Amino acid sequence: MTATAPATAAPEAATAARVSVARGYRFELVKLVSQWRIRLLVLACWIAPGLFVAGVSRQSTLPADTLFGRWMPATGWAGPLVILGFSGTWALPLLTSVVAGDVFASEDRLGTWRHLLVAVRSPRRIFAAKALASLTVILLLVAGLAASSTIGGLVAVGNHPLVGLDGHSLAPGAAAGRVLLAWACVLAPTLALAGIGLLGSVALGRSPMGLLLPAVVALAMQLAQMLPLPVAVRLALPSWAFIAWNGLFTAPAQLGPLLIGIVVSLVWAVTATALAQVLFLRRDFTNLTDDGAGRRAVTAGLLPLAGLVAVTIAVVAAVTGATGSGISQDKVQHSLATEFAHLYRLQTEQLNRPAVTEARLKATATCDKGSVKVAAEGPGNDWRCVVSWHLPGVEATGTAVYQLDVTSDGRFVADGDGPKEVNGYFLVRTPTGDAPNPLWQFDGNVGLLRSSKG
Structure with a gap:
C-alpha cells in the first residue's frame, strides 16, 4: 500500500x-x-x-x-x-x-x-x-x-x-x-x-x-x-x-x-x-x-x-497564363486614356466649366516607347503618349502630351508636357483660388493580368 x-x-x-x-x-x-x-x-x-x-x-x-x-x-x-x-x-x-x-x-x-x-x-x-x-x-x-x-x-x-x-x-x-x-x-x-x-x-x-x-x-x-x-x-x-x-x-x-x-x-x-x-x-x-x-x-x-x-x-x-512583363502598349494606352478622362472631368469641375462626361469626351491615347524601332512593351521611363479627346459642340480635337515612367509592377507616373492650358502648370486658377492641377502629374496603374481591351 x-x-x-x-x-x-x-x-x-x-x-x-x-x-x-x-x-x-x-x-x-x-x-x-x-x-x-x-x-x-x-x-x-x-x-x-x-x-x-x-x-x-x-x-x-x-x-x-x-x-x-x-x-x-x-x-x-x-x-x-x-x-x-x-x-x-x-x-x-x-x-x-x-x-x-x-x-x-x-x-x-x-x-x-x-x-x-x-x-x-x-x-x-x-x-x-x-x-x-x-x-x-x-x-x-x-x-x-x-x-x-x-x-x-x-x-x-x-x-x-x-x-x-x-x-x-x-x-x-x-x-x-x-x-x-x-x-x-x-x-x-x-x-x-x-x-x-x-x-x-x-x-x-x-x-x-x-x-x-x-x-x-x-x-x-x-x-x-x-x-x-x-x-x-x-x-x-x-x-x-x-x-x-x-x-x-x-x-x-x-x-x-x-x-x-x-x-x-x-x-x-x-x-x-x-x-x-x-x-x-x-x-x-x-x-x-x-x-x-x-x-x-x-x-x-x-x-x-x-x-x-x-x-x-x-x-x-x-x-x-501570364507571360512576359504584363505591360503592353494596349494596356498603357487604355489605362492612360481612362484616367485622363476622369481627371479632365475633375478639372472641369474645378474651373467651373460646363459639365462633360467621360463617354462624351471619347478620350484615346497613342503611346510609343523610345522610338518606333523599339517594341512598345515592358517597363521604362521612355514612354511618350499623346492623349486626344473631343468636347461636345467643338469640331477641333484636343490633344495633350505625357511622358510616362512605367515601373515593373505596373505603376506609372504621367508627367504633362503641354499644352500649358491643360497640363502645363502645377496650379490652376479656380473661382475659389489656386488649386493643384489634376492633369499636370498623376499616378496610374496598369493591370498586369488584364486583357488588352481592359
Whole structure:
C-alpha cells in the first residue's frame, strides 16, 4: 500500500503541473510586452504615423514620389495609404524581425530553455504559445500604424473624397472601406514574414541572422520586384501582396493579382511556420551547446522555401497564363486614356466649366516607347503618349502630351508636357483660388493580368 500510493499520485501531480496553451500564451505575451523595445515600438506605431501625416499634409512640399502623396492636402484618406506604402517596404519587415525573429532566440541567449520546459512540459505547447504571442504583438503594431495614420489624416485634412489610380473619385465612405481593406490585405504578407522570422529564430538560434532574416528576405524580394522579371515570377513572391493593394483603387478593382498575392503569402506563412515547428520539436534541449543553428537551417529551412518558390511560379504561370512583363502598349494606352478622362472631368469641375462626361469626351491615347524601332512593351521611363479627346459642340480635337515612367509592377507616373492650358502648370486658377492641377502629374496603374481591351 505504501509503495503504490506515490506511484498513483505522481501522474496526477504531473497532470496538475501541466500548463495549457492559453496560460503559456498569456505568459509569453507578458514577456514580450515587458521588453522596452516592444513597448517603444508600440508607442511609435500608435503615435508617429499620425504626427507624420498631420505634419506633411500641412506642408507645401509633398512626397510626390510616393503613391497618393500628391493627394495628402486634399483628403485625410491619402495619409494612411502613404504610410501603407512605406510600411510594406520598410516598417513591417523590420517589425516582424524584432518580434518574431527574436521570440525563440531570446531563450537561447538567456539560457532559460530548461526552466521553460520544466514549467510547461511540452515543446509543442511552448511553440504554439510563442507563435501566438508574437502574432498578437505584430497585429497590435499593424493596427497602430493604420489607426494612427488614419486619425492623423482625418484630423489634419478632413473626410473628403479620394481620387483613385484611374482618376475616378471615391466618396468618403467608399474611400474608408478601400483603405481599411488595403490594410487588411497586407496582413497576409506580414504573416509570411512572421513565419520566416519564427523559422529563423528557431533554426539559427542566438545568431544575429535569425533576427535579421525577415528583413533580409523582404529586401531581396523588393529588389526582385524592381527587376524586369516575368509577371508569373513577380506574382509568386509574397512581397507582391505589399504592392497589389493598389488594384483596389481602380474601377473595376483589379482583384486577380491581389487575390493571388494573398494566397501565395498565406501559403508561405503556413509553410514557414510548419518548418519552424518541426525544427523546434526535433531540437535536443539536453545539449546546452545546441542552439538550433547548423546544417538543418539549410536542409530544413532554406531548401524547402526555395522549392516553394519554384512550385508557386509554376502554379501561377499555369493558372493565369501570364507571360512576359504584363505591360503592353494596349494596356498603357487604355489605362492612360481612362484616367485622363476622369481627371479632365475633375478639372472641369474645378474651373467651373460646363459639365462633360467621360463617354462624351471619347478620350484615346497613342503611346510609343523610345522610338518606333523599339517594341512598345515592358517597363521604362521612355514612354511618350499623346492623349486626344473631343468636347461636345467643338469640331477641333484636343490633344495633350505625357511622358510616362512605367515601373515593373505596373505603376506609372504621367508627367504633362503641354499644352500649358491643360497640363502645363502645377496650379490652376479656380473661382475659389489656386488649386493643384489634376492633369499636370498623376499616378496610374496598369493591370498586369488584364486583357488588352481592359
